[in-house]
Amino acid sequence: MNPVKALEQHDQAVWLDFLARGFIAKGDLKKLIDQDGVKGVTSNPSIFEKAIGSSDEYDGAITTALKQGDRSVGELYEAVAVEDIQHAADVLRPTYDRLEGRDGFVSLEVSPYLALDTKATIIEAERLWGAVKRENLMIKVPATRQGLAAIKHLISKGISVNITLLFSQQVYRHVAEAYLSGLETLIANGGDPARVGSVASFFVSRIDSAVDKQLDDKIAQADDPEEKARLEKLKGKVAIANAKLAYQDYKRLFSGDRWAKLEVCGAKPQRLLWASTGTKNKAYSDVLYIEELIGPNTVNTVPPATLDAFRDHGKPRDSLEEDVDDAIAILKDLENSGISLQSITDTLVTEGLQLFADSFDKLLGAVAFKRNTVLAGQVGTQKLALAADLDKEVKSHADEWRKTGKIRRLWDFDKSVWTDTDEDKWLGWLNSAKAEQSKLADYADFAKWVKARGFTDAVVLGMGGSSLGPEVLAETFPKQDGFPKLHVLDSTDPAQVRTLEQSVTLGTTLFIVSSKSGGTTEPNVMKDYFLSRVGEAVGADKAGQHFVAVTDPGSSMEKVATEQKFVRIFHGDPTIGGRYSVLSPFGMVPAAAAGLDLTKLLELTLTMVRSCGPDVPPSENPGVQLGLAMGCAGLAGRDKVTISSSKSIADFGAWAEQLIAESTGKDGKGLIPIDGEPLAAPGAYGNDRLFIDLRVDGENDPAHDAKLAALEAAGHPIVRIVLKSPDHIGQEFFRFELATAVAGAILGINPFNQPDVESAKIKTRELTAAFEKSGALPAEKPALSTAGVDLYTSESNAAALREAGANGTLDSWIKAHLSRAQSGDYVALLAYIERNGTHIDSLQGMRLAVRDHRHVATCAEFGPRFLHSTGQAYKGGPDSGVFLQITADDAQDLPVPGQSASFGVIKAAQARGDFDVLTERGRRALRVHLKGDLAGGLKALDAAVRAALN
Ligand SMILES: O=C(CO)[C@@H](O)[C@H](O)[C@H](O)[C@H](O)COP(=O)(O)O
Numbered sequence: 001m002n003p004v005k006a007l008e009q010h011d012q013a014v015w016l017d018f019l020a021r022g023f024i025a026k027g028d029l030k031k032l033i034d035q036d037g038v039k040g041v042t043s044n045p046s047i048f049e050k051a052i053g054s055s056d057e058y059d060g061a062i063t064t065a066l067k068q069g070d071r072s073v074g075e076l077y078e079a080v081a082v083e084d085i086q087h088a089a090d091v092l093r094p095t096y097d098r099l100e101g102r103d104g105f106v107s108l109e110v111s112p113y114l115a116l117d118t119k120a121t122i123i124e125a126e127r128l129w130g131a132v133k134r135e136n137l138m139i140k141v142p143a144t145r146q147g148l149a150a151i152k153h154l155i156s157k158g159i160s161v162n163i164t165l166l167f168s169q170q171v172y173r174h175v176a177e178a179y180l181s182g183l184e185t186l187i188a189n190g191g192d193p194a195r196v197g198s199v200a201s202f203f204v205s206r207i208d209s210a211v212d213k214q215l216d217d218k219i220a221q222a223d224d225p226e227e228k229a230r231l232e233k234l235k236g237k238v239a240i241a242n243a244k245l246a247y248q249d250y251k252r253l254f255s256g257d258r259w260a261k262l263e264v265c266g267a268k269p270q271r272l273l274w275a276s277t278g279t280k281n282k283a284y285s286d287v288l289y290i291e292e293l294i295g296p297n298t299v300n301t302v303p304p305a306t307l308d309a310f311r312d313h314g315k316p317r318d319s320l321e322e323d324v325d326d327a328i329a330i331l332k333d334l335e336n337s338g339i340s341l342q343s344i345t346d347t348l349v350t351e352g353l354q355l356f357a358d359s360f361d362k363l364l365g366a367v368a369f370k371r372n373t374v375l376a377g378q379v380g381t382q383k384l385a386l387a388a389d390l391d392k393e394v395k396s397h398a399d400e401w402r403k404t405g406k407i408r409r410l411w412d413f414d415k416s417v418w419t420d421t422d423e424d425k426w427l428g429w430l431n432s433a434k435a436e437q438s439k440l441a442d443y444a445d446f447a448k449w450v451k452a453r454g455f456t457d458a459v460v461l462g463m464g465g466s467s468l469g470p471e472v473l474a475e476t477f478p479k480q481d482g483f484p485k486l487h488v489l490d491s492t493d494p495a496q497v498r499t500l501e502q503s504v505t506l507g508t509t510l511f512i513v514s515s516k517s518g519g520t521t522e523p524n525v526m527k528d529y530f531l532s533r534v535g536e537a538v539g540a541d542k543a544g545q546h547f548v549a550v551t552d553p554g555s556s557m558e559k560v561a562t563e564q565k566f567v568r569i570f571h572g573d574p575t576i577g578g579r580y581s582v583l584s585p586f587g588m589v590p591a592a593a594a595g596l597d598l599t600k601l602l603e604l605t606l607t608m609v610r611s612c613g614p615d616v617p618p619s620e621n622p623g624v625q626l627g628l629a630m631g632c633a634g635l636a637g638r639d640k641v642t643i644s645s646s647k648s649i650a651d652f653g654a655w656a657e658q659l660i661a662e663s664t665g666k667d668g669k670g671l672i673p674i675d676g677e678p679l680a681a682p683g684a685y686g687n688d689r690l691f692i693d694l695r696v697d698g699e700n701d702p703a704h705d706a707k708l709a710a711l712e713a714a715g716h717p718i719v720r721i722v723l724k725s726p727d728h729i730g731q732e733f734f735r736f737e738l739a740t741a742v743a744g745a746i747l748g749i750n751p752f753n754q755p756d757v758e759s760a761k762i763k764t765r766e767l768t769a770a771f772e773k774s775g776a777l778p779a780e781k782p783a784l785s786t787a788g789v790d791l792y793t794s795e796s797n798a799a800a801l802r803e804a805g806a807n808g809t810l811d812s813w814i815k816a817h818l819s820r821a822q823s824g825d826y827v828a829l830l831a832y833i834e835r836n837g838t839h840i841d842s843l844q845g846m847r848l849a850v851r852d853h854r855h856v857a858t859c860a861e862f863g864p865r866f867l868h869s870t871g872q873a874y875k876g877g878p879d880s881g882v883f884l885q886i887t888a889d890d891a892q893d894l895p896v897p898g899q900s901a902s903f904g905v906i907k908a909a910q911a912r913g914d915f916d917v918l919t920e921r922g923r924r925a926l927r928v929h930l931k932g933d934l935a936g937g938l939k940a941l942d943a944a945v946r947a948a949l950n
């Protein structure tokens with residue numbers, strides 16, 4: 001007789017420790033049931049990893065699932081795994097029915113990531129039980145301390161459980177106890193125990209592998225031949241002895257009064273199931289762990305090769321209760337040899353969890369890869385070309401992130417991923433795109449209202465995080481028919497305010513006042529100004545009808561907006577910091593007002609959110625990959641994150657800049673984003689760059705590509721990101737948000753605070769308060785005053801510059817100042833003037849001259865805008881900045897209604913406040929105040945810069 005089938009006569013059930021889609025579909029499982037009498041199937045993460053991850057058998061199913069709509073990697077895995085389990089359960093159903101529920105089960109394991117979390121295990125087990133919907137299902141739960149509590153609960157709810165990763169007799173007794181007490185609760189609550197099945201999966205071969213290793217060490221150390229022989233005799237014996245003794249426990253636990261009471265109600269004993277029964281040591285019989293463990297009321301789950309071997313040459317006999325005394329002696333002998341079985345079995349549980357988690361990581365990575373392939377192009381692609389050293393660092397961090405489950409912890413709001421302070425309070429952005437989806441109807445109503453009102457223009461008044469996201473949307477998307485043109489004003493420069501005013505028709509303009517805190521100076525004074533101007537145009541009582549506010553609940557802005565009868569107040573989410581707020585009302589309200597397709601924007605964004613999800617291991621997770629590259633590059637001194645973006649998304653860098661700089665630049669550490677520097681030949685750069693290139697598919701620029709290729713060939717790390725279309729911009733917002741948070745963790749900082757922005761704000765407030773009191777800003781003494789310029793700096797900076805040759809000319813000061821920039825430093829031009837094409841060109845000319853002559857990174861920024869962006873990193877980040885602040889006389893100032901400080905005064909106070917903090921921190925900073933005609937002043941400065949460099 002077929003030896004496998006013959007096991008029935010010994011009252012032992014054979015299950016198959018294997019599952020795969022084609023195997024079931026082709027009828028192979030059915031054949032084993034019919035021919036071998038197989039009565040069950042077990043699966044585990046390693047089995048699914050082999051089935052799904054290492055074959056293309058599931059590609060069709062994954063494609064079909066995705067055709068019904070995108071879903072997360074975890075959901076995709078579960079969809080196909082649940083189908084497989086259902087198919088197996090259906091094939092086993094006749095067995096289950098024939099044996100009246102005593103056999104015919106298929107097992108599905110809960111995620112190994114949850115093994116140490118009782119509550120999460122219970123939730124997942126109940127969910128899987130509900131999803132598979134088969135009576136002959138068993139949910140597998142590991143026998144950890146936390147698992148035991150879950151097992152008891154699940155049994156009490158009538159869910160059949162297979163307890164896995166069981167190695168020790170002591171733990172087995174707890175497992176049986178959990179089952180018995182679970183049944184007692186079930187019965188007490190009126191449940192039917194006859195419907196509950198359970199097995200305790202006791203692992204064998206892994207024990208021998210671990211014990212034999214220790215025995216071999218001892219044998220190698222032993223001098224006495226007798227001792228060597230004694231130890232040798234124990235090899236390959238311990239696992240079976242351990243299992244035999246567990247079986248003696250089984251017999252005791254499932255007899256007697258307690259059990260009788262349960263049995264009478266219809267309860268079935270929880271059978272011992274021998275798992276890990278494939279022989280690992282080739283010196284042993286390949287059917288060892290079947291032949292030696294045959295006994296009534298047990299199960300052996302067998303891998304296919306072992307099953308084939310046993311069918312071929314297995315010799316069944318009732319072996320389980322043979323030589324029980326010998327088994328006791330073997331374990332005693334082992335203990336006497338100084339080998340602790342308890343410590344081995346404890347380790348095996350930990351290792352087992354890690355092995356299943358490793359398999360699950362691999363499996364989810366493979367599913368993520370397949371999802372990506374099917375979605376081809378719908379998710380922006382990302383290619384990392386990192387030089388060898390950096391690549392190695394990134395891979396090693398990725399592995400550390402995988403092993404320690406950091407991406408899951410991050411998504412779980414675990415602040416210990418960062419500095420363990422209050423990071424958990426600032427992670428609302430992780431779920432904001434999803435949350436915004438639930439408000440689509442409201443945004444549609446708002447958009448309808450905007451359209452119906454016939455607004456020609458919509459102007460966002462805000463700073464930093466509140467303005468730069470909307471600015472990207474305004475610059476990336478064309479004006480939509482029937483909707484207003486979207487503008488952004490983020491300045492206190494009088495000329496800039498006036499230019500904006502002249503570019504719109506006040507009577508048909510909607511103002512969106514955006515301030516999370518509500519207390520920021522700029523949006524408040526801009527709002528005061530335009531409320532008054534609109535009042536003049538349409539009547540003070542109607543002005544509020546042109547204003548909406550976006551602000552966090554309870555802010556001072558909310559109060560003011562209510563008093564001033566704004567049309568609407570949209571609430572931000574207080575768990576999202578400004579720089580992470582674009583995929584929240586701060587981005588969505590302006591987008592809705594401009595008539596953008598929010599449904600599409602968010603849907604596309606969510607595809608990236610899923611790609612970056614907690615279930616996507618670091619190696620396949622684009623946000624984590626980018627963040628690791630940024631963080632590791634920073635640690636390696638490549639801390640100038642140089643961003644280039646193709647034409648239609650050219651403004652993206654300005655948003656990314658505020659995110660990266662304000663998040664990471666603090667505590668003397670951080671990344672310095674470099675935006676707007678066109679690429680040059682490798683010779684223009686030092687070794688402090690990481691290049692991130694974003695392009696919209698089809699926006700080809702061969703010259704740019706050639707430069708990137710040359711940089712790559714010269715050993716600079718490059719990240720290339722390709723967006724399918726500008727509509728996919730939301731994906732990049734999320735990718736960069738996650739990447740920045742990850743980079744923050746690598747750098748060891750809290751990416752969600754901005755301590756040094758605050759210090760400049762305090763200084764500015766002190767200066768404006770002084771102005772309100774005395775009618776003038778406190779006097780200051782220039783280090784040099786010429787007809788065209790006044791130069792200011794701290795005494796220590798002035799002394800250093802004089803020593804370096806600064807004398808009575810602008811050129812000499814600029815020369816001395818720029819010569820302070822050494823390799824690895826950056827030079828930042830910080831201009832408190834109108835941000836317009838001419839001035840941008842002017843700053844660009846100077847910065848590129850500096851870069852090309854001194855081979856340092858350069859920044860060209862406009863104040864006060866950059867104070868809410870890169871300003872944090874300039875003051876709080878690494879001390880590698882050389883700052884040239886540029887201020888100028890305002891040709892024409894502009895009053896702010898209701899206060900004596902004008903726009904010009906506020907701007908001057910902001911420039912001085914920031915400069916004071918820079919110099920107080922000992923940073924290398926020089927302020928050039930251009931007197932008289934601004935164009936002429938900039939020209940003179942340009943000449944001085946070029947002279948200094950030549
Ligand atoms: O736990 C069960 C059945 O309940 C099995 O699926 C169990 O996971 C497997 O037998 C083992 O993981 C296989 O172990 P090994 O052969 O890799 O040592």
Ligand SMILES: O=C[C@H](O)COP(=O)(O)O
Nearest residue numbers: 464465515516517520578
């Ligand atoms: O990035 C944020 C800016 O500092 C503006 O802050 P706010 O939105 O609270 O006005």
